[in-house]
Amino acid sequence: MEKLYQVALTMVEGVGSIMFRQLINNFGSAENVFKAKTDKLLKTPGVGKQIAEGLKNKNLFAEAEKLLNEVEKQQVKLFFSTDKDYPSRLKSLYDAPSILYYKGKADINSVRTIGIVGTRQATDYGKQITEEIVAQLKPYNICVISGLAYGIDIAAHKAALDNNIPTIGVMASGLDIVYPAQHQKYAEQMLEHGGILSESPLGMKPIRNLFIARNRIIAGLSDIVIVIESAAKGGAMVTAEFANNYHHEVFAVPGSLTNKYSEGCNKLIKDNKANIFTSVNDIIESMNWDTEGKVPEKNTTRNTEIDLSQYTQEEGQVIAFLRTNGETQIDTLSWQTQIPVNRLASLLLNLEFQGIIKALAGKKFGLKL
Structure with missing residues (x-):
């Protein structure tokens, strides 16, 4: 009820x-x-x-x-923002969707997620880079997130399908209205090797503001967002802006100064809103992924010697959470401890100075002792 x-x-x-x-x-x-x-x-x-x-x-x-x-x-799964199984990466976002409609087999809480976005007017170069990135990251147990649009988006989804990598398409319309219609066949394939997701109810047609809202979900679900090609303005730039606001890593592929669809990428790099992408090693090093693609196990037994009585209540909350859950992104840590991000950042810096915690790639933090 x-x-x-x-x-x-x-x-x-x-x-x-x-x-x-x-x-x-x-x-x-x-x-x-x-x-x-x-x-x-x-x-x-x-x-x-x-x-x-x-x-x-x-x-x-x-x-x-x-x-x-x-x-x-239609066998669609509902996620409400108040549910325990609501996508964990979105829970801490101030503008997290109140409801999500999902269909597919991919784990919505995959350990490693990569958002790949770019212009609808993708060049052969952009498509090639997209395909190479996806193929080379396969050993790292990733899930590819994109928006099912023309150009870079569909190139990312197709590359994931070709490499048997889970991929989730975030839609601006209801799940029963694939846009563009030409990508219906790919959406159907993704139901078996990934999934499709939307905050719009069934029957909802795509309209302009829904695409912007869709972009924030792509950014929120992705540990790292890669902008392959983009004009100075466009959906990919909006997604990158959301990712920066959410404290998620952003990479941009540099391009020719004469290519209109490299202007956005070059600007992101110039404005320090994105790391420059030169190879997948940039991502692996930034996210602290090991060469075998293994996920570090949570350590629930170490650090038991830390005397929490020596710290403030909020510091104790942070230490206790990291001790139990291991390395955690700052947004997730803020949500779980209910400490505002601004205050949490100062608190984490203080604990780092004390040698209690360490800052890691991907805006994650973990215990040092």
Whole structure:
């Protein structure tokens, strides 16, 4: 029943991803939100007359039930931002989607994820570089994330399929409307060797603002984003900006000064918003991946000699979390400890000076002792 209320809540005009979580946090559940009295709703920051009235619209439940029936019929999995199995990389994002629709077999929480993006007007050079990157990273147990668009996006998905690497396409439309339609066959292949993901409900056609929203999901799901080719402005540049805001690594492939679709990449490198990509070794070294592609096991037994009473409450939280979970990205650490990123960064620096923790590639931190 709660799932019905959650879907209905996403249908209320004015309730975006941030408001969705705020309402549920304030009232305890989506059901409680709908049952709350108007005066209490209006006391919630950001809730005005429009949202309050929208929550009293009984027709929403019929629409939500219809959508849930269609989701079940098409074997689509729902992830709500309040769920335990919601993609872990997105949980800590301030603008994380309130709901995600997913279909496929790839692990949405793959250990290593690579976002590959670029212009729809990809050159042969760009496609070749994309294919080489994907093929050479196969030993490292990656999952390729992109947007199913023309050009670099589909080149990345095709390269992953050719190399039997899991790949997830993040869509701006509902999962039942593949855009562009010419990529339907690749989307179907990805259901067996990856998956397709969207925050748009079934039946939703792609519109401009949904593509921008889609780009933030690509950036959020990717440990590292690689911009292959891009004009000075475009979707790939937006994705890179999101990745920088999320403190995820960004690489850009440098290109000819006379190539319009290298302007964006060169600008990212010039503005220090992306590392220069010269070979896959740049990625391997940046992300601290070993040559066998093995994933370091979490160490839950070491560092037990650390006396947490010597540290502040927040420092103790960080040390205890890293002791149990191992190397962790700063965004995830912030989410799990509920310490704002700005304060956490200062706290981590202090612990690093004390020789307790160490800063690692990919904006990760781990215990040093």
